[in-house]
Structure formats: C-alpha cells, structure tokens
Amino acid sequence: MKIKFKNLGPLKKGEVTIRNMTIFCGKNNTGKTYVNYLIYSILETLKDYRTNLNLNIDQLFKEGVQEIDVVSLFDNNFDRIVKEIANEVKENLYKVFNSKKDFFEELELEIELDKEQKREKLIKLKFDRNVTIGENKVKISNLNKVEGSDKITLIYFKEKTEKKILEESLRRYIENFLQICLIQEENQKYMLPTERNGLNIFYNELLRKRANIVENMDFSVEGKEEIENVNNYPKPVKDYLKILTKLDIYDKNEGNEIFVNIAKEMEKEIIRGKYKIDNNRIFYQTENEKELDLYIASSTVKTIFGIIFYLRHLIKNRDYLIIDEPELNLHPENQVKIAKLLVRLVNSGIKVIISTHSDYITKEFNNLLMLDNDFKNKTKIMEKYDYSKEDVLERKNVGAYLFKDGILDEMEIGEEGIITKTFDEVIESINERNDDIYYSIKESGDE
Structure with missing residues (x-):
C-alpha cells in the first residue's frame, strides 16, 4: 500500500509505502504520530468500507442460479472504490484525531493498493458458503467459488423462501460478501500509542469515573463536561483503552504459538517476569513469583505490557502492529533486544510500523539488515552474537x-543498512563538543 498526502498537520507533503517493516524517524513535533494515525484510519476504513456495486442478481431469483464474473466486477469497480476510500478517510480523519472538523480541510490524500496482487488473491480464493435463516438454520442460498476460477456461482433455494424481504436481505448479504472479496483488508490493526504507560495504570480509574458519572448524571453542564473529558482521546488511544477494559475476556484467547513464543522471549529478556490478569487488573509476577500491582512495578514493565498482551492473545498472521516509540522507558540494552524481537515479528508474518527516536534500535536494525548479505565468516559472527535466521x-x-x-x-x-542522518548529525555534534572540551582541558594542563 502506498500513501501520498499534502497538508497533513505539520507536514507539507509525503509519500510512504507500507512494507513488512516500516520505520519513521525524525525530531519531536515533525508529524510522525500524524502519519501513524493516518495509516490507522486507512486500515480501519479498508476493513469496514461499504459501497454500491450495482449488482444485478435478478436472474438468481428468477431461475434459482446465477454466475457472476467476479474478476470483471473487480476490474470495473476497484479504482473507483479506492478513490472513495481515500475520500472517506479524509472526511472522517478529524474523528480519529478527535480534532475540529475543519482541521484537515486542506488535506490532499491518495491511496494506491496493489491491484494485481489483489486480483491474483481474488482468483485464488475458494469457498463454499451456505446462507441460512432461523433457529433451524434453513439453507436458502449457496455461494461457491473454485480456486483459480474467475466466477462465483450463486444458488437460490426458492421453495424455502416465502417472503420478499428475505430476497432483499439475501441481496444485501451477497453484495456485502462480494465487497469483502474485492477490496476489504481482512487483517486487524493494533496500535501502542505513547500514552500507553499511563493508560496501563489508570484505565480502571477512568472506567470507574465514567461509570459513576453515567450512574449519577443529572445532565448538568458540569456532568456533560466530565463525560467529554473522559472520552477526549484520539481514536487509537480509545481503542487501546477498550482492549484494556476487556482484559479478562481476551486473556482467555489462546494466541498463535509463534507469537506467544516471541512474547515469552520479551518476558524473559526484558521484564524478567510475566503478567497476570485477575478481575480485569494487571499484575506483574517476578521471577520468584512475587506479585506486584502494575502501578508499583518498573516503568519498563508498565510500558511493555501492551505488546506482550497483544502477542499472547490478539495478534494473528498478517496483522498490523503500529508502535509509537518502542524504546519508551527502555535502557539501551533493552532497546537493542526489542529491535531484534520486532524483526522476529516481521519474519513471523506481522507487519510492523514504528516511529522512533532511538539510535540503538536503528543500529540493531542495520546489523540485522547487513546479515541479509552473503559474506565470509557470516556463520561465526551470527553464532558469536546469538543471531539466528529468524x-x-x-x-x-x-x-x-x-x-x-x-x-x-x-x-x-545501503550495504550498511539505513542511513539515519537525523541521529548521525546529533552524534557528530556531541562528539565535536566532547573533543573541543577534552583537548582544551589537555592544552590547559600542558601550559
């Protein structure tokens, strides 16, 4: 997916292609969070977007069977739908940021999706799906596609349907189903905002406050203002908070073994313990099994919770994980470890998008990028520094x-990895200052 834009908050223009690993660097207040929120909004719109396909399935209801050339349907509608999605994102972006409606009035947005890739995926798609109604699950229709075919076969069991309203419902169902096949992004997206540290600690207090306001609300101006303040967050922050409100439910989900193993590695290498959920409260369990409320645990333990919980219970293959500042509250040693584990996530099928100020993270990425080359003593070096093919x-x-x-x-x-001028300039500047001060001291001592 490629995104082109102009006039996005502090950004005059930009173009970004979302790859398996997408890295944003830059000084504070340069627009990194704006782009992360924009990507979040696009992914959400792709997942839920609905449009009119002008689908004619009258033959299905008259004759009981109809074939639809789904590839032609795709070719005739794809470009139009992508433009509609870009307009939808632009019109509703203020809701994602929780800003004034006219804040993004001057935004220009263009989205490019890989049309050939989506067409190939559509052709490879196969399914045999029945549509049923009622408690007895009476079958009223069947949708069938063979892998490699460009046709979908629809069958309508007319004798089992008496009411016209059922035909209209079936018409809507078929159109919605075809939209999912044609354009929608089925993968989930999760975001770890920079506010995650505070949310991990205070989410229960926020929930109690909101519940008390609703229970005792007298519709006074003060009461309304309090409710607005409780909900006064950008959408990615609110979505993260919603997950925190259902920890007990999600905690019962068994995650993908590959991602769970990466979570375990993070627990072992970074927090040296594990998390426990009880009555929707988060506890940190140390290596000697002592339990601590999260609010009295270290800042690292507070910060890492979100990513470990996602990996253990929510994330699936090809999902998107967006992280604002993965280095938040981490010692340089742990920043290097998190970089390595993020790469393992990418190699395990997760699309990772990060914004970072960490030279340690980007330098470790560079080490792992250089390992993509064939060179003398590569195996020995990988063994020495405990690197694997993952x-x-x-x-x-x-x-x-x-x-x-x-x-x-x-x-x-390049050959040495990412050329991160933003960090190099600062490092060179501080080294220059250090040299000037050091040699001036030495010269003073020699006099």
Whole structure:
C-alpha cells in the first residue's frame, strides 16, 4: 500500500509505502504520530468500507442460479472504490484525531493498493458458503467459488423462501460478501500509542469515573463536561483503552504459538517476569513469583505490557502492529533486544510500523539488515552474537522514512543498512563538543 498526502498537520507533503517493516524517524513535533494515525484510519476504513456495486442478481431469483464474473466486477469497480476510500478517510480523519472538523480541510490524500496482487488473491480464493435463516438454520442460498476460477456461482433455494424481504436481505448479504472479496483488508490493526504507560495504570480509574458519572448524571453542564473529558482521546488511544477494559475476556484467547513464543522471549529478556490478569487488573509476577500491582512495578514493565498482551492473545498472521516509540522507558540494552524481537515479528508474518527516536534500535536494525548479505565468516559472527535466521532482516521488506522541515522523505538503505542522518548529525555534534572540551582541558594542563 502506498500513501501520498499534502497538508497533513505539520507536514507539507509525503509519500510512504507500507512494507513488512516500516520505520519513521525524525525530531519531536515533525508529524510522525500524524502519519501513524493516518495509516490507522486507512486500515480501519479498508476493513469496514461499504459501497454500491450495482449488482444485478435478478436472474438468481428468477431461475434459482446465477454466475457472476467476479474478476470483471473487480476490474470495473476497484479504482473507483479506492478513490472513495481515500475520500472517506479524509472526511472522517478529524474523528480519529478527535480534532475540529475543519482541521484537515486542506488535506490532499491518495491511496494506491496493489491491484494485481489483489486480483491474483481474488482468483485464488475458494469457498463454499451456505446462507441460512432461523433457529433451524434453513439453507436458502449457496455461494461457491473454485480456486483459480474467475466466477462465483450463486444458488437460490426458492421453495424455502416465502417472503420478499428475505430476497432483499439475501441481496444485501451477497453484495456485502462480494465487497469483502474485492477490496476489504481482512487483517486487524493494533496500535501502542505513547500514552500507553499511563493508560496501563489508570484505565480502571477512568472506567470507574465514567461509570459513576453515567450512574449519577443529572445532565448538568458540569456532568456533560466530565463525560467529554473522559472520552477526549484520539481514536487509537480509545481503542487501546477498550482492549484494556476487556482484559479478562481476551486473556482467555489462546494466541498463535509463534507469537506467544516471541512474547515469552520479551518476558524473559526484558521484564524478567510475566503478567497476570485477575478481575480485569494487571499484575506483574517476578521471577520468584512475587506479585506486584502494575502501578508499583518498573516503568519498563508498565510500558511493555501492551505488546506482550497483544502477542499472547490478539495478534494473528498478517496483522498490523503500529508502535509509537518502542524504546519508551527502555535502557539501551533493552532497546537493542526489542529491535531484534520486532524483526522476529516481521519474519513471523506481522507487519510492523514504528516511529522512533532511538539510535540503538536503528543500529540493531542495520546489523540485522547487513546479515541479509552473503559474506565470509557470516556463520561465526551470527553464532558469536546469538543471531539466528529468524533475526535476518531482508532489505526488500523494509521502508525507512525521515521527517524533516515539513517533508516526509524515504531514507536510503545501503550495504550498511539505513542511513539515519537525523541521529548521525546529533552524534557528530556531541562528539565535536566532547573533543573541543577534552583537548582544551589537555592544552590547559600542558601550559
């Protein structure tokens, strides 16, 4: 997916291609969170978008069977739908940011989806789906597609349907189902906002406050203002909060073994303990099994909770994970570890999007990018630094972008990895200062 935009908050223009690993770098207040929220909004719209396909299935109701050329349907509607989705995102972006309606009035947005890839996926699609009604699950229709075919066969069991309203319902069902086949992004997206640390601690208090307001509400101005304040967050933050309100429910989900193992590695290497959910409260259990309320645990333990919970209970293959500042509250040693584990996520099928200020994270990414080359003593070096094939980051899977002076530009990825000028400039500057001070001290001592 490629996104082009102009006039997005502090950003004059930018173009980004979402790859398996997408990295955003730049100084504070340069627009990284704006782009993360924009991507979040696009993914949400792709998942839920509805449009009119002008589908004529009168033959189905007259004759009981009809074939639909789904590839022609795709070709005739794809470009139009993508433009509609871009307009939908633009019109509703203020809701995602919880800003004023006219805040994004000057935004220009263009979305490009891989048309050929989606067409191929559509042709490979196969299903045999029955549509039923009532408690007895009476079968009224069947939708069938063979892998490799460009046709969908619809069958209507007319004798089992007496009311016209059922035909209309079936018409809507078929149209909605075809939209899912044609355009919608079925994968989930999860975001870890920078506010996650505070939310992990105070979400129960926020819920209690909201419940008390609703229970005792007298519709006074003060009461309404309090409710607005409780909900006064951008949508990604509210969505993260919603997950926190259902921890007990999600805690029962058994996650994918691959992602659970990465979560276990994070627990072992970074927090040196594990989390426990009880009565929708988060506890941190130390290595010697001592339980602590999250609010008295370390800042690292508070911060890492979200990603570990996602991996254990929610994330599935090809889902998107967006993280604002994965280095938040982490010692440099742990920043290096989180970089390596994020690469393992990418190699396990998760699309990872991060914004970062961490030179340690990008340097470890560079190490793993360099391992994508064939060179002498590669095996020995990998063994020495405990790297495995799951840690190798393929260059073709990475996109890195720099936010500077209102522009989003793609960074070069060379033999040594990502050329992160934003960090290099600061490091060179501080080294220059250090040299000047050090040699001035030495010269003073020699006099």
